[in-house]
Each structure stands twice: as structure tokens, then as C-alpha cells.
Amino acid sequence: MTPLRIPFLSLVPGEDAADVRSAIDRVIARGWFVLGPEVEAFEQEFAAASGAACAVGVGTGTDAIALVLRALGAGAGDEVITTPLSAAYSALAIMMAGARPVFADIDPARMTIDPGQIARAVSPRTRALLPVHLYGQPADMAAIERIAARHNLAIVEDCCQAHLATAGGRPVGTIGVAGAFSFYPTKNLGALGDGGAIVTNDRALADRLRRLRNGGQTDRYHHREPGINSRLDEMQAAILRARLPRLRNWTERRRALAARYRSGLAGSPVTVPPELDPGHVYHLFVGRSGARRDLQAHLAASGIETLIHYPVPIPRQPAMAAVDPAECPVAARVCDEILSLPLHPALHDDEVDAVAAAVRVFEPRTAS
Ligand SMILES: Cc1ncc(COP(=O)(O)O)c(C=O)c1O
Structure with a gap:
């Protein structure tokens, strides 16, 4: 009898392998590799699948969080409350935006941020809340929304582990101002490299994020504000389109x-x-x-x-x-x-x- 061997995960494409390969071939044949028709189509398809009006493809889930916080004006001197139990990138993204992460302990059953602890952590410097839908389990959004409303705080949802999840029947990412997704290869929807997206129902915010991810450009070589370089590439977008259905x-x-x-x-x-x-x-x-x-x-x-x-x-x-x-x-x-x-x-x-x-x-x- 062969001994039992159950690996945690395999990232080699399986039932989708032929579709992934033809997506890659399509991009190579077109010769357009950054911010092109695949990214545009994926943004529309991912927004629709996520129940949001808009999606903006970016380089990573970390950048997705940092860019939203920046677009909301969270920076030096501001605090963003988040959970101590997550990939460290959730908090690192807050620091990338220039703000300070403040940790509110978790609810031991749900393992996501405890709304009661958020209420205790709010200070005059608090600018936003960053709940994480950890392991695919939605955070207690109804309670978090009540605290945000009481203190006039923006909610940014870290949905990096929660593609297609809903909280109380509402799609994650659409409950707060925006949701940040990762397409790191191990995620429920994974690329063959890094990738991320922001979903939002706020079209003006989506337009601003499209600028910020691309150096702040409005037209080619015209930079209205100092953005960063965090673009989803055509190859990853085409692969994600092959997998999304x-x-x-x-x-x-x-x-x-x-x-x-x-x-x-x-x-x-x-x-x-x-x-x-x-x-x-x-x-x-x-x-x-x-x-x-x-x-x-x-x-x-x-x-x-x-x-x-x-x-x-x-x-x-x-x-x-x-x-x-x-x-x-x-x-x-x-x-x-x-x-x-x-x-x-x-x-x-x-x-x-x-x-x-x-x-x-x-x-x-x-x-x-
Ligand atoms: C909860 C959570 N937030 C943020 C991230 C960061 O995503 P990325 O690795 O795409 O930057 C990840 C994934 O590593 C994650 O699991």
C-alpha cells in the first residue's frame, strides 16, 4: 500500500490548465502586456462577480489596501484600526499609506476583529477601520458599521481571503467604502504571480484609484498627483479571466x-x-x-x-x-x-x- 500523502495545496493548474494556457497565448500574440484590454475586461467581470459597480486592477492586495487608504486621505498622524490576526500585509499596507495601525483584539469564536474592542480603540486620530474577512469568514460587519457611523469613520474591507463571500447577505467589499482583494496564487481566485483589485460602488473613487495605481497619470506622461506604480498586468488579468467563471x-x-x-x-x-x-x-x-x-x-x-x-x-x-x-x-x-x-x-x-x-x-x- 502506498503511504498516505496529502499536500496542503498544489498550485499547478488543474481542470483549468487548457484555458489558462490559451489566455497566456492570446496575450503573447497580441503583444500588449500592461493595462490593456484584458485588464479592462477583467475589471468589469470581477466587479460584476463581486456585486460592485467598479473594480480597479492593481499589483497586489497590499497595494489595494494602501491605495484606498491614500485615496481617502489617511496618512501621517492618522490611525487605522485593524485586527492582530491576519497576514501582516494588512497592517503593513496601513503603514505604506503613511498611517499608524492600531490593533483591536479578536472575537475568539469568529477569529475576526471584535467590534467591542474597536469601540475601545477609537481615538480622535482614528481615520478608518480595516476589518479583515479572515479565512473567508466575514467579519461582524453590522456591528462594525454601527461603530463607524457613530464616529464618522470610513470602512475599508480587507477581502484578500474572501472572494465571493457575503456578510449578512451583502457582498464583501461593497459594505464599506471599498474592498481590497489579492490574487496571490494561493487565494480562492489566484493568478500565476502577484495581482490585486479594489472594488467599490463609488465611481469617482475608482477613477482616482485608476490614476493613483499608474503614477498619478491623467494622460500619457502627464502626472496630476504623485501616484505609485501598481498595475495588474495583461497576462495575469487574462489568466484571472480564464478562472473567474x-x-x-x-x-x-x-x-x-x-x-x-x-x-x-x-x-x-x-x-x-x-x-x-x-x-x-x-x-x-x-x-x-x-x-x-x-x-x-x-x-x-x-x-x-x-x-x-x-x-x-x-x-x-x-x-x-x-x-x-x-x-x-x-x-x-x-x-x-x-x-x-x-x-x-x-x-x-x-x-x-x-x-x-x-x-x-x-x-x-x-x-x-
Ligand atoms: C488577509 C490578507 N490581507 C492582505 C494580503 C496581501 O495580499 P498580497 O499578498 O496580494 O499583497 C493577504 C495575502 O497575502 C491576506 O491574506
Whole structure:
């Protein structure tokens, strides 16, 4: 019998390989590589899929966040409240815009920013809120909107892990002023390189962002304001166009696999995250265990690859030392317990069953 081997993810194109290849060939044959017809078409198609009026393609998800904050005028002296549990890029983007990230601890069940903690972190310098729809689970947007309205704050949604997710039935990215998406290859909609987009219902904001991503140019070689160079390229846009029509099915598959994990792991030593909104798109399936290190080693010995998203709360990263010394004890505890199990649309039911079976036979060592 061949030993079990379940990698966390494979980025080699699968059922979409032929379409991806013909998209690449089309771009090469056209000989137009930056900001051209593929980007324009993708922007329209992605906006429609995301339920937004406009989409603006940019270089990365990090740039997408930073550009929106800049367009809103958030900069030196301003604070932007965000979560301590995310990819560090969420907070780094705030710093790229020139503002200061302030961390509000997470809700331990949802694992996204705790609205009660946001309310405590608001100061006269607060300019915007940056909730992250982490692992594909929407943040508690209704409560966040109430705080934003009370203090007149803009909401920018970090949707980098939440393509097609909805919060209370509303598409993420359209609840705040704008939503930032990443097409990093591992994302639910991934490119074969870096890519990002901003969605918004504000057409004037979209026009401004189109300028800012391209050096602030209005017409060729005429720069109205100092923008940056962060353009989605034609090759990535064409690849994303080839994949976008499959995204809804892929998302359904992710949801079905998550449901299978949920029943397979019931009664096991791993705590399964509650699904607090049916608009969850399961970018990751993250369980919790007080014996995380041993569990990860046990699964590795069983041929199952797992990852930790994320091992360190952002405010405890050395890169943030001078930014905000927030303790965020809930995030710190959660970071010690979380473990991401393999979940992607090409994963088979029997692979989920094998992972669940391996988890069930794990016996945490008891303290002697
Ligand atoms: C929640 C979150 N925010 C921001 C980013 C940054 O996106 P990118 O890697 O495209 O810059 C990522 C991805 O790394 C992410 O997962």
C-alpha cells in the first residue's frame, strides 16, 4: 500500500490548465502586456462577480489596501484600526499609506476583529477601520458599521481571503467604502504571480484609484498627483479571466469540503470553527487544539501537510515594534492553538475523510 500523502495545496493548474494556457497565448500574440484590454475586461467581470459597480486592477492586495487608504486621505498622524490576526500585509499596507495601525483584539469564536474592542480603540486620530474577512469568514460587519457611523469613520474591507463571500447577505467589499482583494496564487481566485483589485460602488473613487495605481497619470506622461506604480498586468488579468467563471463552483466545493470536515471532526480533539455566516467561503479551514504542536507532528507523520495562519499576532512581529504595543491576549492565545488543514477545490472527499480520521486518533499527551 502506498503511504498516505496529502499536500496542503498544489498550485499547478488543474481542470483549468487548457484555458489558462490559451489566455497566456492570446496575450503573447497580441503583444500588449500592461493595462490593456484584458485588464479592462477583467475589471468589469470581477466587479460584476463581486456585486460592485467598479473594480480597479492593481499589483497586489497590499497595494489595494494602501491605495484606498491614500485615496481617502489617511496618512501621517492618522490611525487605522485593524485586527492582530491576519497576514501582516494588512497592517503593513496601513503603514505604506503613511498611517499608524492600531490593533483591536479578536472575537475568539469568529477569529475576526471584535467590534467591542474597536469601540475601545477609537481615538480622535482614528481615520478608518480595516476589518479583515479572515479565512473567508466575514467579519461582524453590522456591528462594525454601527461603530463607524457613530464616529464618522470610513470602512475599508480587507477581502484578500474572501472572494465571493457575503456578510449578512451583502457582498464583501461593497459594505464599506471599498474592498481590497489579492490574487496571490494561493487565494480562492489566484493568478500565476502577484495581482490585486479594489472594488467599490463609488465611481469617482475608482477613477482616482485608476490614476493613483499608474503614477498619478491623467494622460500619457502627464502626472496630476504623485501616484505609485501598481498595475495588474495583461497576462495575469487574462489568466484571472480564464478562472473567474469557475470561481462559484470552486467556492461551492470549498463549502462542501468544510461541511465534510465539520461532521468528520465532530467529537475529535480539534475544535472546529463555528460557521457564523453562510457567506463564509473557506479560504482556509482552521481548527484549534491546545496541543497544536503535537497534533501537527502527528499529522505530518501520517503524511498530511498542515500550516499555521498565523503563528504570531501582528503587533508582536518585530516589524511592528514601534507601532502599537497592544497586548491582544485573545489573538495571542488563538495563535498558539490554530492549525490549517488542507482545503482546496481539487481535494477529494476521501482525502478529507483521511485527514479527519488521522485527527480522531490523535491522543494529546496529558501533563504528568
Ligand atoms: C488577509 C490578507 N490581507 C492582505 C494580503 C496581501 O495580499 P498580497 O499578498 O496580494 O499583497 C493577504 C495575502 O497575502 C491576506 O491574506
